[in-house]
Amino acid sequence: MNSPKTVVAAAILSADGKQVLAARRTSPPEAAGRWELPGGKVEEGETPEAALVREVGEELGCLIEVLDWMQGEAPIGESHRLVAATARVVAGEPRPREHDQVLWLAAEDLDSVDWLEPDRPFLDALRHVLGMPEGSTLRGIFFDEEHARTAAETLEREGWTARVSRERYQGEDDDEDHPWSVETDAPEMVLELLVDEYDGWLDIPEEAPDDSIAPEPVELPDNPKRIKRPDLGNS
Numbered sequence: 001m002n003s004p005k006t007v008v009a010a011a012i013l014s015a016d017g018k019q020v021l022a023a024r025r026t027s028p029p030e031a032a033g034r035w036e037l038p039g040g041k042v043e044e045g046e047t048p049e050a051a052l053v054r055e056v057g058e059e060l061g062c063l064i065e066v067l068d069w070m071q072g073e074a075p076i077g078e079s080h081r082l083v084a085a086t087a088r089v090v091a092g093e094p095r096p097r098e099h100d101q102v103l104w105l106a107a108e109d110l111d112s113v114d115w116l117e118p119d120r121p122f123l124d125a126l127r128h129v130l131g132m133p134e135g136s137t138l139r140g141i142f143f144d145e146e147h148a149r150t151a152a153e154t155l156e157r158e159g160w161t162a163r164v165s166r167e168r169y170q171g172e173d174d175d176e177d178h179p180w181s182v183e184t185d186a187p188e189m190v191l192e193l194l195v196d197e198y199d200g201w202l203d204i205p206e207e208a209p210d211d212s213i214a215p216e217p218v219e220l221p222d223n224p225k226r227i228k229r230p231d232l233g234n235s
């Protein structure tokens, strides 16, 4: 049996990253009136990225830059499969040429339109991309650069964002032996498993104090706190 052909779709994000563009199909009859992420079939000899830029140009008359391919794929019948990437507009403005309507949807509006089935598996990841409150990132700290990078790759494979940088302790200024930090929007539990596995620790951001019940200030250590975990026996 032939392997399914690829259809690429773009989750075009608004400039502030808080909305995504949904487009309403006019054909075929069974898909007319239903919503999709714009895109289309990858042609012979074309990369998925080039196909996506081309299709969005044809359908919406604007130039996009592909940002990140989202996790997963969805079958479209038996002969095609849908993959989707986040993207941003770099020139022009999206205006429907083949769809009869486009809408910018925020995370909380994603369920307000009737998506084609193959698009639905991407909605959770999209909600996550759109809904990420600023400053809601956690950090894992690792001594070893390779461990930090492996942890970041694992997080990205699971659909989270992850940014690796060199850590610097407060007040310290020599560059020797500084650990590596992985900043991520993943839930604490996910990052905790990785810091366990790669011998790192969690750096948990302090919550903004509530003035009405402000406690006495406590002395905080300069170094990130190491969270002790039971030995799970994995080596």
Ligand SMILES: Nc1nc2c([nH]c(=O)n2[C@H]2C[C@H](O)[C@@H](COP(=O)(O)OP(=O)(O)OP(=O)(O)O)O2)c(=O)[nH]1
Pocket (backbone or CB within 6 Å): 007, 008, 009, 031, 036, 037, 038, 039, 040, 041, 042, 076, 080, 082, 116, 117, 118, 119
């Ligand atoms: N573009 C796009 N197509 C989707 C999505 N979800 C989904 O089920 N489809 C289906 C509808 C179509 O059967 C097929 C893609 O067709 P299309 O008409 O958009 O792409 P195309 O321009 O390459 O098609 P064609 O004119 O060459 O036939 O995938 C989606 O999010 N985006």
